[in-house]
Amino acid sequence: MVLDLFKKFTTLWIILVVLAFFPIFTSTFDLPFWNDVVMRIMLLGMAAMGLNIVFGFGGMVSFGHAAFMGVGAYCAGISQYYGLDNGWYQLLMSAVSCGILGIMIGFLALRTSGIYFIMITLAFAQMLYFFFVSLEQFGGDDGLIMDRSDFIFIDLYEPLRLYYLIFFILAAVSIMLMLLIRSRFGVILQAIKSNESRVEAMGLNPLKFKLTGYVISAVICGLSGCLFASWQEFVSPDIMHWTRSGDLMIIIILGGLTYVAGPLVGAIVFLLLEELLPDLLHVVFPSIAENWMIIFGPLLIAVVLFGKGGLMGVVGNRFTRPAARKDQ
Amino acid sequence: MKNKFITAVIAAGFVASAGTAFAETIKVGYMTTLSGGAGIIGKQMKNAVELAMEHKGGKLGGMDAEVIFVDDQRKPDVTKQLANKLLKSEKVDVIGGIIWSNLLMAIHKQVTRSDTLLISSNAGPSPVAGSNCHKNFFSMSWQNDQTPEAMGAYMNSAGVKSVYAMAPNYQAGKDMIAGFKRFYDGEVVGEVYTKLGQTDFQAELSALRAAKPPATFIFQPGGMGINFVKQWKQAGMDDVSKLYTVFSVDGISLPALKETALGTISTQTWSPDLDNAINKKFVADYKSKFGGYPSFYAAQAYDTILAIDHAVAKSGSKDTAKMREVLAAGGIPTTRGSLKMNSNHFPIQNFYLREAVKDSDGVVTSKIIDTVFEDHGDAYAQDCKF
Amino acid sequence: MTLTLLLEQIFNGLQAGITLFLIAAGLTLILGIMDFVFLAHGSQVMIGAYAAAAITIATNNFYFGILAAIPITFVCGYLLEWLIIRHLYRRDHMDQVLATFGLILFFNEAIRIGFGPAALFTNFPSSLSGFIEILPDTPYPVYRILIILVGLLCALGIHLFVSRTRVGAMVRAGASNPEMTAALGINVKILFRFIFAAGATFAGLAGMMIGPLTSVEPGMGEPLLILSLVVIIIGGIGSVRGAFIAAILIGLVDTVGRVMLPMLFKTFMSVSTADTAGPALASMSVYILMAVVLVFKPTGLFPPKGA
């Protein structure tokens, strides 16, 4: 079974191996800043992978998953505000809170479908956003400065330790997803995306599976948010702004939404573009370097128009097949 | 903004081979919001920094200098990553800029801990002035509460008995009203928090018309200020109540408000007509180079560069501890005159009452009509222990 | 809280709602008939506002600005559909979200490059700057009443068009069953392009009318887009009547809630708590309303028949 996972998810394993050795590269060439970029890539990639459970595999276009990142981040921030700075405890808190919230929001939102689902998930995310903006005690809109959480045995002020903590949690999430997507549950989720009424006719209650998928994805986003807070040493409602939900969706579509590795590939490309495009433009076309989004926007449109299946789809096979089967 | 990645690689190579053969260069990372809706503010700040570098002949304190501009996109996580880039990749000696409180909060700890000076050109939230202060942080602007404090004090002296206060519902808005109430002795008959980013204030104006307060105090920065003042005038509210503003009618909104803003009063630490040599040169050159008056954001950005120049010149080095000592001692030559520094590294400065007027060319600008506070320090300095 | 103030706030809510309706009317058809998630509809508002403002500034004539801007927004919408949108109808919602998000970025930056990052200043002519007493002692700005009237006129026009004309019948058929429209042999391509351009024009008109009230700046359409999506969802996707009722509802809830909620809260809780909870709840109110509607009516209040 393990060998099989290596064979089926080649891209993901390659990325994980590269990520594992990346700090050696940066220290050799003295580019410590790039560790930081990659940490952000891993965090947003992890959240996007979580979202992709519902988005790519379950066919539910949730426009509000940044809210779970926010809740995870605030679990860390608020715990620390009250002196509970054990990082493992904060991760647990984030997972539990996002799980409970996921059940509540999922249960209500999954009554709807299509565009209505997109909008109701956005509505709940906006409610949470405004809720945290109004929490004056925790800095409201200005946010809450916090220390990196205290992960027992791991002193996070050594930058590489945070890097590897994020890496190992990302790797764990990745392996869990590889298994999940090929499991009975994963197969049913993808079957629901393919044809909900057939699955229902087979005697399965789609809501149960969709809700479970929704909760798992919420928990993963929560974990990502909790680590995000430690990375940023700061929590503010900005982490759950609706544009971040949009960013997560873009990351997924960019990478390829029917692939487990897609969101990670998307995160790498998206954040590298954000990082390098202004610099690049400055060399080529200095007068509009500040307006780099005028290139970025059409680029996204081009990906949709010409790169069906995202980058993974362009590189790999172009057929729509369930992720449970295809080689990635 | 150049291709930093390539620069970094090349620089690393040079440093390894050439060692210290080069003359010392001081590197300043300047962070502001260049893209998105607030891009106009960042643009003015960038202009001002470039002007300052021009005035200093491209050197800071006589040392070769390089300024690297980065666009924070007004997002905390992007800001944090850029700060990291400036620190680790560019290895800058000073980080300056930053418009927004939340962005400053996002990078405050990281930059100060790395033993690099962080000089804010605008943001001044209370945590970094008080209990969370750090010796490596300096403000070239003000603490958020101070400007409304000045307005509160002025309104006392003007004999305003009761006021209706209005600000957006976010942290800075609440700080502003808290600061205002700290100094204002009269009655606050209404305290209304509008939505952040609200564009239409007609509903609030209707409520205000019904309440008929003799005075209205507002904090509505950026686009919100343009909309508020415009709609205030359109609704003929001047007949109902007198408007007192902070950070709502300034060099950013005046070009959009034009004559509509005439007569509006506000408090501020700086004004284009402030009478000193540095300011006169700054305003005149800014106007001729970029067309139009600079805003206080631009002035503070200009001052940030002047402060670095002063620190290097006086200490003769770009060493953080030495520069810090110079800046903490105060006496920094700026567009606001010689700036004194408080124990928490925020300026102790004058606060002026300004009115929107037409200049001799018919352009609407602001003019100082009174000095409300002289050498005013902020309320949080006592909580600050380095 | 006096009765006159309440009435005035209702007028304010009406004006906000009518503006939202103009934006939502086209969008609800785009979502309903073409099943197309068009996030860049807010950019149409911005284009309208900029076109009118730029022409007004150049010619110094407000009316001319509006008159010239209407065909400009129509052409913009037409071209946009022809160049990009028509290639996206058959794609799934996710692709549409991504592509139209890209359009938002493009339009905002294009405007910033073209007109500079600062807000454009426009004002309505002095002939419209007066007040009308809607009740004794309750003056209300003429210009805002004009917006309400123009909006109502547009709403009536759209209603008559959809319910009385042949093309309107196609639109109704399309909203309740897109496949059927195609099966009837109607030239769907032309119909779509027309709806798209008309939707852009109404959104642009909303932008033109609020331009003199608010600041005309890049990105001005996004907050309106989110609100009009809320309107469409509450009204039922594809239903112009639903959009109208929901827009007025949202306008009233948002406007009246903003002012009244804090006042209401102060009657039974401490002032400082009310100052925190009131505005917070007010900014959440429209989303709460939408969530409640969807929980009880998962396809909105007035889903088109057959949907």
Add this chain to the structure above:
Amino acid sequence: MTSSILELRSVKKKFGALTATDNVSLNIQKGEIHALIGPNGAGKTTLISQIFGNLAPDSGEILLDGKNITNTSVSNRALLGIGRSFQISNVLMDFSVLENAIVAKISHSRKTFRFFKPAFNDPDLIDGGLAILKRVGIEHMADRNVSDLAHGERRLLELSLALAMQPVLVLLDEPMAGAGPEDTVFMTKVIAGLKSDTTILLIEHDMDVVFQLAERISVLVEGAVIASGTPNEISNNTLVREAYLGSDE
């Protein structure tokens, strides 16, 4: 006397002013093939949808094996033993034929919340899936993608899925629609072969097929059952001839 497996008592459904099913009462006997015929728009599919639970009747009762299932969900009815093939073939398009069957097998096993072991290479599930396909004789196309299948092949796959849960009652909504003559012959044979295992309620327009397969026929016109009986009785029923067969020929 055989006992009834499905009983409808005055089932009524209205869409606005249109009465889709008008007080339909119907008895399906255990083990029979019962055909439901009627002109287009008579409400046949609407009735099937109510039996399967996709639509809720406005009034009336539906009993499966004596148990009231009027308010039971689709998935629970499937678990109670109703299988259905839809008018427009309804299979998992992105999956292969075997994968379709495996999903059905997973459902049948009731062990659905398993998160780790890969499903598509589980030998038990593959065997189970193949057995499902074998029932309608399509195991040879197990590895093909559904999107590549011909129309008739898809109908067969759908039938196999409907049978996967070993239902006591199968609802077949126009299984021959769009199929070529060869497919029709094959499908007819398959359906006839099911008779020993289950009860079938069949909607079909092809009268040859209906008279070949059905033991009893009910005729639905404008939402109401106008006649019910053996093929012989139906073909001799004057009401039916007038309302339906007459206009059809």
